[in-house]
Amino acid sequence: MFRSFLRNLTHGPLVTLLRRFVIVGALTAGVQQFLLWLFLDWGDLNYLLGALIAIELTIILSYILNNAWTFEQSQNTGTVAYLIGLLKTNLVRGSAIPIQLGILYVLVEWLLIPYLAEDGVAIVLVGNGVAIVISGIYRFVLDSKWTWG
Numbered sequence: 001m002f003r004s005f006l007r008n009l010t011h012g013p014l015v016t017l018l019r020r021f022v023i024v025g026a027l028t029a030g031v032q033q034f035l036l037w038l039f040l041d042w043g044d045l046n047y048l049l050g051a052l053i054a055i056e057l058t059i060i061l062s063y064i065l066n067n068a069w070t071f072e073q074s075q076n077t078g079t080v081a082y083l084i085g086l087l088k089t090n091l092v093r094g095s096a097i098p099i100q101l102g103i104l105y106v107l108v109e110w111l112l113i114p115y116l117a118e119d120g121v122a123i124v125l126v127g128n129g130v131a132i133v134i135s136g137i138y139r140f141v142l143d144s145k146w147t148w149g
Contacts, residue, residue: 014144020070021140024062029132032058033125040121047108047124048101055097063089063147071148085147092142096135103131 032054039050063086067075076085107127 017070017144018140021066021144022136024065024070025132025136025139028058028062028065029129031061032132033128036128037121037125040124048105051101051104051124051128052097055093055100059090059093060086062093066143066148071144074148076148088147089143092147093139095142096139099138100128100131100135103134104128107131 035054035057036047036050039045039053040047043050045053066089067082067085076082104124104127107130108124
């Protein structure tokens with residue numbers, strides 16, 4: 001059973017979807033990290049508020065890229081289907097926001113990592129990166145089954 005699971009991760013039908021999802025996720029994670037850095041360093045926003053805004057902006061970008069490339073076989077076409085897909089992915093990814101912000105908060109606040117102006121931005125970005133990866137698994141499962149299922 002475990003061998004079959006591992007084989008499906010490298011040779012199964014979901015491999016192409018997963019690889020493309022990871023590539024899109026890595027790209028949009030980079031955009032999210034850049035936006036968060038801008039919001040913290042230039043906008044002087046609270047890191048949780050900055051993360052929330054950056055997440056929402058990248059949800060839209062992720063949908064556009066995933067719909068066009070990752071899930072091209074089942075992409076949402078036409079205005080109504082496209083907007084319904086965008087709403088679905090917002091619900092899926094919106095439900096992941098508390099997971100991501102919760103992980104970020106725990107990493108920054110509870111692990112006694114000080115949020116200082118100079119070092120704090122780097123710590124927040126590292127914490128956000130970890131939160132993106134963890135919540136990404138959740139997002140892939142729900143998006144592949146519901147948004148494009």
